[in-house]
Every structure is written in structure tokens, then in C-alpha cells.
Amino acid sequence: MIEFLKQPLHWSIAGIIIGLTVPALLLVGNKRFGISSALKHLCAICIPNKIPYFQYDWKEQKWLFVFVFGIMSGAFIAEMVIPNPNDMIIADATLQFLAKYNITPGKELIPLSIFSFEKILTLGGFIFMVVGGFLVGFGTRYAEGCTSGHSIYGLATLQWPSLVATICFMIGGILTTNFLLPHLLKLI
Amino acid sequence: MKKTLVIYFIGLLFGAVFMKAEIISWFRILEMFQFASFHMYGVIGTAVVVGIISVALIKKLQLKTLDGENIQIEYKPFTKGNVIGGLIFGIGWSITGACPGPLFALIGGGYLSIIIVLISAILGTFVYGALKNKLPH
Numbered sequence: 001m002i003e004f005l006k007q008p009l010h011w012s013i014a015g016i017i018i019g020l021t022v023p024a025l026l027l028v029g030n031k032r033f034g035i036s037s038a039l040k041h042l043c044a045i046c047i048p049n050k051i052p053y054f055q056y057d058w059k060e061q062k063w064l065f066v067f068v069f070g071i072m073s074g075a076f077i078a079e080m081v082i083p084n085p086n087d088m089i090i091a092d093a094t095l096q097f098l099a100k101y102n103i104t105p106g107k108e109l110i111p112l113s114i115f116s117f118e119k120i121l122t123l124g125g126f127i128f129m130v131v132g133g134f135l136v137g138f139g140t141r142y143a144e145g146c147t148s149g150h151s152i153y154g155l156a157t158l159q160w161p162s163l164v165a166t167i168c169f170m171i172g173g174i175l176t177t178n179f180l181l182p183h184l185l186k187l188i
Numbered sequence: 189m190k191k192t193l194v195i196y197f198i199g200l201l202f203g204a205v206f207m208k209a210e211i212i213s214w215f216r217i218l219e220m221f222q223f224a225s226f227h228m229y230g231v232i233g234t235a236v237v238v239g240i241i242s243v244a245l246i247k248k249l250q251l252k253t254l255d256g257e258n259i260q261i262e263y264k265p266f267t268k269g270n271v272i273g274g275l276i277f278g279i280g281w282s283i284t285g286a287c288p289g290p291l292f293a294l295i296g297g298g299y300l301s302i303i304i305v306l307i308s309a310i311l312g313t314f315v316y317g318a319l320k321n322k323l324p325h
Contacts, residue, residue, distance in 0.1 A: 005208075011227050014209030015234020017201060023242035024198050029191055029253050030260050035289040039313040046310070053317035063195050070199020071206065071289060072296030078207040079297045090215050091224035098218075109213035110285065110294065115301045128283055133291075133305035135280030137312025140288060142273025142323065144264055147287040150274075151232060154264070156239025161266035165274040172278015177221035181282060 005082040008089075022156045031063055034149030035071075036140035038064050101185040114188050124187030143168070191254060206293040214285025221282055267325045273316075280312075 025031040041061050044054040088105050090098075098104070103111050119125025140146040143165050145154060151169065154162020206212045211231055220228035245251075246259050253259065281287055284305050286294060291309060294302040316323075 009205060009209040011209065011230030012234055014205050014211065015231045016238050017205045018231065019235035019238025020242060021198060021202055022239040023246055025195070026243075026246060026259050026261070027251060027253055028194050028198070029255060030257060031195070032262050035292070036287075036313075038292075039288055039310050040317070042310050043314045043317060047314055049314075049318075051317050053320050054314075063192070066192050066195045067199040067202075068292050070196040070201075071203035071292050073196075074200040074203025074205075075207040075212070075293040075296035076203075076298070077200070078204040082208070084208075088210065088213065088215060091219050091222075093224040094215065094219045094222055097222065098215075105215050108299075109207075109210060109215070109297070110299055110302075111214060112301075115214070115299070115305070117301050117304070119301075120304055129301070129304045130308045132280050132283035133308025134312035134315075135276055136284055136287065136291075136305070137280075137309030137314075138316045139273045139275070139277025139280055139312070140309075141313045141316040142269045143277055144267065144269055144273070146277065146289070147232075147281075148289055150270075152235050152239055155236045156243050157261050157263070158240065158243075159263055161264060161270050164266065165270040168271050168274025169278045169281060172275040173217075173221045173282040174278075176279045176282035177218060180279075181218075184283065 002082065006084055008084055018152065019156070022153055025067075029063070031067075032149070033153040034145055035064075035068065036137075036146035036149060037061065038068050039137050040141060041065070101188060103185075103188075119188075122187075124184065127184055127187065139172075194254075202289075203293050203296060206290060207297050212286060212290035212293045212297070217281065217285040269323070269325055272324065280309075 022033050025033050041058045041064065044056065044058045087107055090105050103113060114128050120129060145165060150162040150165040155166065209231060210216050216228055219225035251259060288309065291302055291306045295306065
């Protein structure tokens with residue numbers, strides 16, 4: 001059983017469990033599935049400011065921190081108890097693309113040659129970690145939601161603005177990966 | 189307290205799935221945007237279908253919350269931000285290989301350098317809040 005659980009999870013099982021998060025949170029107490037809001041609450045808590053956008057009672061949203069803490073614990077436990085003993089299996093086309101930049105995927109889920117504390121002072125590291133992170137925070141708030149809020153909750157509740165947002169996430173990502181990323185990876 | 193525990197365990201299962209299905213992997217997001225693998229499309233597509241069916245069932249059966257309240261679904265109106273912000277997030281998603289949920293899961297899973305990405309994302313959120321009135325909506 002443990003050996004089976006150590007294997008990567010099939011997309012269909014992952015999709016079912018993630019999809020069930022929407023009704024589960026609604027049934028617990030009308031909680032709207034959306035994780036990027038946690039970033040907004042963190043701003044309201046951590047950065048002292050007088051900006052009206054952050055003046056609200058974040059304590060009413062503290063369930064989201066419980067949920068996020070659950071996500072962190074779940075990832076931690078999975079990594080401690082049932083880690084995948086094998087290297088990641090990556091599509092050939094992606095492997096060939098990465099080989100051009102001397103990136104060889106192993107057991108790690110992210111390329112440590114890009115994402116590490118030492119790389120923050122290099123141009124490449126700064127772009128991938130700081131600029132990239134900034135765009136995620138700025139973009140999700142501007143779009144009023146991320147993959148969970150729009151692409152899962154919004155689509156599950158048949159909201160067309162969420163479909164527009166999801167299509168825009170994909171367009172932004174596809175264009176960046178295919179036209180910008182090859183140049184950014186040269187900086188690594 | 190009971191509700192808090194239930195929410196914690198939903199999060200726990202969700203985080204473990206993020207990890208085990210490698211959804212939080214930069215490599216999986218790269219594959220997705222290169223159309224090199226079906227994995228992420230399978231995950232998101234299945235989640236949406238299961239979500240649609242579940243929400244329809246909740247409505248049809250008029251299910252209540254644990255406290256016996258009616259289920260209320262929040263509807264957000266369309267804004268230009270859905271398009272402009274969506275495109276900006278897409279760029280960030282491609283570069284970092286992570287959306288907000290996976291950022292937290294990666295840190296929990298021991299990839300501590302992602303704390304830098306998370307702090308940058310909080311900063312990006314803050315700058316949006318500061319500039320909100322000057323941006324088209």
C-alpha cells in the first residue's frame with residue numbers, strides 16, 4: 001500500500017479530489033474556494049498601511065489561513081511519509097528543451113539551479129523568483145482570482161468572467177513559455 | 189472548532205494531492221504550456237467537471253451547510269482586470285511555475301527558496317492594492 005502511495009498520483013484522481021474541494025468548502029460553511037485571497041489578507045496583516053483596499057476585518061477570513069496551513073501540512077506529510085523514490089517522468093519535448101539550458105530534472109519538483117537562495121542576487125534568479133512572484137501576486141489580485149478561484153470555483157459555478165480569466169491565464173502562460181522563457185533561461 | 193478541523197483536513201488532503209500529483213512542479217507547468225503533456229489539462233479538466241456536477245447536485249438537492257444555512261454562491265461581475273490581470277498572472281505562472289496554492293504547498297514540502305517567490309507575490313498584491321484606483325477596471 002505504502003509503495004503504491006509513493007507513486008505519482010494519476011491526473012484523474014487528483015482532478016476528482018481537487019474538484020470535490022469546491023462542494024466540501026461550501027458545505028462546511030459557504031466558504032468560497034480561492035487561495036490568492038490569502039495573499040491579500042497577508043498584506044492586510046503584515047504590511048501596515050492606510051490603503052482603503054486593505055482596510056477590512058481580515059479575521060472574518062481566518063478560515064482561509066487554516067486551509068492554507070492544511071495545504072502546507074499536507075505537502076509536508078506527503079513528502080515525509082510517501083516521497084516518490086524515482087526521478088520525475090517528463091515529456092520528451094520538454095526534456096529536449098531543458099537540455100539546451102543544461103537543466104536535467106531529477107527527484108526535485110523544481111529546478112534548483114533556478115530556484116535557490118543563492119541565485120537571488122543573479123539577474124536570472126531575480127527574474128524567476130522576484131519578478132515572477134510579483135507578477136503572480138499583482139496579476140491574480142487584478143484578475144480577482146487565480147487558478148483555484150476562477151479556473152476551479154468560477155468554472156464549477158458557471159461564471160463566464162471566470163472563463164475569460166482562465167483563457168487569459170492560458171494565453172499569458174503559453175505566449176511567455178514559448179517566446180519569452182527561452183530567453184530568460186539563457187540567464188541561468 | 190469542529191469546522192476549523194474539517195477545513196484543516198480538507199486543506200491537508202488538497203496539499204498532499206498537490207504534492208503527489210506533481211501539480212506544484214515547475215516542470216509540469218512548463219509541459220502544460222508547451223502542450224507536451226496531458227497531465228495538467230487532465231487534472232484541471234477533471235476538477236472542473238467534478239466541480240460543476242457537485243455544485244449542480246448541491247442546488248438540486250438543496251443541501252445545507254454544517255450550520256444548517258442555505259448554500260450561497262458568490263458571483264463576481266466581469267471587469268477588465270479579468271483580462272489584463274489574467275494575462276499578467278499567466279506570465280508569472282509560466283515563469284515561476286506556480287500559482288498561489290502551489291507556492292504554499294512547495295514551502296510546506298520543503299522547497300524553502302519559494303519563500304522568496306511568496307514574499308514577492310505578497311508585494312505584488314500590495315502594489316496592486318496601492319495602484320487599484322489608477323488601473324482600468
